[in-house]
Amino acid sequence: MDYYCQRCGRIIGEAERVCPACGVSQDRFKDDEEQKACKKCQQEIPVNSNYCYHCGADQAQYYYQSEPLKKETPQVEKEEQPDQDNIFKQIFEGDYDDLNASYQRILKAEEEQRSELQKLKGKVTRANENEKPGLIPSTKLYLKDWFNINKRMGRADFWWSFVGMIGLTFIFSLVLSVVVTGLRSVEPNFANFFLNFMVRVFIGFILIANMSALIRRFRDAEIPVIAIVMVFIPVVGEIAAYILATKKQVVTNNDYTFIDPVREAKKRRKARKK
Known part of the structure; x- marks a missing residue:
């Protein structure tokens, strides 16, 4: 049975304690971890989870329910995410510190190019x-x-x-x-x-x-x-x-x-x- 990484939302194996994609330890293996209800499937998940490890739902999204699901509701199959969500994942999945570091590297490269260009111009x-x-x-x-x-x-x-x-x-x-x-x-x-x-x-x-x-x-x-x-x-x-x-x-x-x-x-x- 497959689960979803609580940090990046990628599919990982049932026994994997660390996500091979982002390297985050999975809190579902901790018995004393504080829990919260998934916004989509209402299953109990660690309070620090960005994604539900049962259905893969992004906890930053709002999911409309005609009737509130009970916590005892059996695990639902993952529905296909809208294209906008997929684009969001591709851009922002992973560590935000890495994104900021990449942005700083781009700024530094641009500054080096401007400096080199000015040297050429004299x-x-x-x-x-x-x-x-x-x-x-x-x-x-x-x-x-x-x-x-x-x-x-x-x-x-x-x-x-x-x-x-x-x-x-x-x-x-x-x-x-x-x-x-x-x-x-x-x-x-x-x-x-x-x-x-x-x-x-x-x-x-x-x-x-x-x-x-x-x-x-x-x-x-x-x-x-x-x-x-x-x-x-x-x-x-x-x-x-x-x-x-x-x-x-x-x-x-x-x-x-x-x-x-x-x-x-x-x-x-x-x-x-x-």
């Missing part, structure tokens, strides 16, 4: 990522971070890269016109397709790169990133966004620095593998 100690911003280094930085919004971008780096991209656009247009002119003498239809394709790709790249650069510049000036929606307002909004990009650097926190923590973490993992 602190803002200068106005620009490049020690000496200029046409070439700032444009290289712009191209490297064309899809990155997890860091800052200094004012000098931003405007030098802006000039650099104007120059690259001119060079791209010149090279593309030469290539298309040559293709038209051989395959006119393909030349037109190639021209349309390359122009669209380049425009898409410029739009994404400019958007991410503006976001990084806003982060450096600690302007709310939501202000980037101004770019979608033709002419007036774009001009306003670039005017905001002239604002000086503001450092009241180190939520965003000149280091991308995701990229830095990948670099460290690669270094450890080597």
Whole structure:
């Protein structure tokens, strides 16, 4: 015959004095233990029982009875518990101290992750990522971070890269016109397709790169990133966004620095593998 553990409610053998699941000694083997009536089957159970060892009923639950059961009522078979009760058991069965300890471990792990993330980010100690911003280094930085919004971008780096991209656009247009002119003498239809394709790709790249650069510049000036929606307002909004990009650097926190923590973490993992 099977019984139920008085602490966790799991099925245990008739002769088992200690629950193999939660390790609690079963008070039903003690003759002098104070008794109480089970809320469901009315059988006598130890007063400290969380579950009835006869029917498995949770003593924290209320059970409606049309007619009160007498204590002498024969043992009733365990009824299937509602899904809500099963979920409750799965989450809270066992020692509440263990649950609290698990919660504390989660909090500690999150704190360690935040600390590690802050170490990867570092602190803002200068106005620009490049020690000496200029046409070439700032444009290289712009191209490297064309899809990155997890860091800052200094004012000098931003405007030098802006000039650099104007120059690259001119060079791209010149090279593309030469290539298309040559293709038209051989395959006119393909030349037109190639021209349309390359122009669209380049425009898409410029739009994404400019958007991410503006976001990084806003982060450096600690302007709310939501202000980037101004770019979608033709002419007036774009001009306003670039005017905001002239604002000086503001450092009241180190939520965003000149280091991308995701990229830095990948670099460290690669270094450890080597």
